[in-house]
Amino acid sequence: ILGENETHLPTKGKWVGTPMQELEDKPLFKECGWNRGAGELTTVPESNKVSISNIPKENMEVIDSWPEAPFFIMPLDIRFTCGLMKHYECDNQNYMAWKKDHPNFIGCVSGETDNDFWLKVPWSKDNYWWPSVKASLEKRGDTELIKTIVREFPKPQNREELTSQYMKGLKAVPRYFFNDADKVNYMRAASCFDHYFYENGAGMGWLETSNTNGGEEGPNYRHQVSLFFVRGAARQYSKNWGWYIADFYNGYDDKGKFSGDNFPNYRLAKAEEDKKMGPGYGMSPSLLTRDMFLAYLSGASFVQHEAWWSYLHETKKDGKPMMDLSSPLGKAWEDWFEFTRKNQDRGISFAPVALLVPFTQGYPNFGGKSWQMFDYKRPDWMIDAFMFTIMPHSPVTKNGDEGALANSAYGPLMC
DSSP: OEEETOOOOSSSGGGTTSGGGGGTTSHHHHTOOEEEEOOOOBSSTTSSEEOGGGSOHHHHHHHHHOTTSOEEEEOGGGSSGGGGOSOOEEOHHHHHHHHHHOTTEEEEEEOOHHHHHHTTSTTOGGGOSHHHHHHHHHHTTOHHHHHHHHHHOOOOSSHHHHHHHHHHHHHHHHHHTTTOGGGEEEEESSBOOHHHHHHTTOSEEEEEEEEEBOOTTSOBOOHHHHHHHHHHHHHHHTOEEEEEEEEEEEEEOTTSOEEEEEEEOTTSSSOBTTTTEETTOSSOHHHHHHHHHHHHHTTOSEEEETTGGGGOEEEEETTEEEEESOSHHHHHHHHHHHHHHHOOOOOOOOOOOOOOOOTTOOOBTTOOSBTTTBOOOHHHHHHHHHHHHHSOOOOOOTTOOOOSSOOOTTHHHHO
16 A cells, blocks of 8 residues: 555656656556545534545545555544544535445545544643643634543543543544444554454554664564454454554664664665664664565555655666665565565465453553553453563664564464
8 A cells, every 4th residue: 555645646746747757657556555645524614514525636636546446545634533522414425426436445544543542632641732632622612522522531540441432532433434434444553452443343453563662671562462463353353454564763773872763765865864864764674574574474455654755766867866666675665565466375374372352451562551551460461471472572772673573482373
């Protein structure tokens, strides 16, 4: 899946007459799907009227130019699920007609539903984003929504209450999206909340991975554990699942210095150290390669790269800039795609061991407290003991080790 707001059409959009034309005929681009940013699905500014016709014209032109390609849309206004806790007048008739005309439409994606939930509710840790959210709602005169959010999302006293609140937030999304729950996709980051998605009727769940850790003493993303949860949930509910790959890096470099939020960008000839971006920054080609193969061979229906344009390498041809996939990340991406084309019968994943986790667990992929906030109980220790046995922690050191994937004697059974 190619995503975000980057358009690589050689005849339409902002890439007209640009170096992207050289890539247009590559199978990687010709056979891809799309995840398009969709702006806000409102016909009247600051109103409660929702219509699919409000998707920006340029985004629909991209979608309609590939009538056979599967595609998703990602409206900006569904990220704060609590902000959807009001009545909407949905243009269902127009939506159903549009849906019929677009049989290749897979779903509407709500991104990072875990972080966007508990960083923005009134009881969020350290009062994180709620003050700014509240101020924004006040500015647009949405005082009734503020009252609703405060009433519906008081500080939870236990796991059951927090689970109920999170589910309440999720249920607001299909009410906003034309009551078409099967076409609603939810994405999460470090929190293994996939069962909540499918229980809410989602047609698909997404795990987002990055190369993130909090240093030697802090937690780091464990990609296999995230995979266990989303794949298991998709099997349980007989639904699809996808892997969304973010390529930034938070961790130590090989000089022992912590470097947060650094990004690859192979279109630059030289790294910009002050901005922490350029060749050699971000996720390693090795981790990208292993994640892609792990996703494909584990049965993912879709794989999306968050900032694929940073994989591109810019060269010159007849004095004009041209883009290709000769960078380490671009080559890994293209090689993997060719493998999937040549090996379409990937078989089935065999996992004879099942770990049953309480529905209210709210498990973070790096282990630790339930919902990252409730005190440890004996069952929590048991779950972590099991997870860290079958998938040992890969230590993050000051040698530049990434620590996102780990070798395990039980890997063939669980992965």
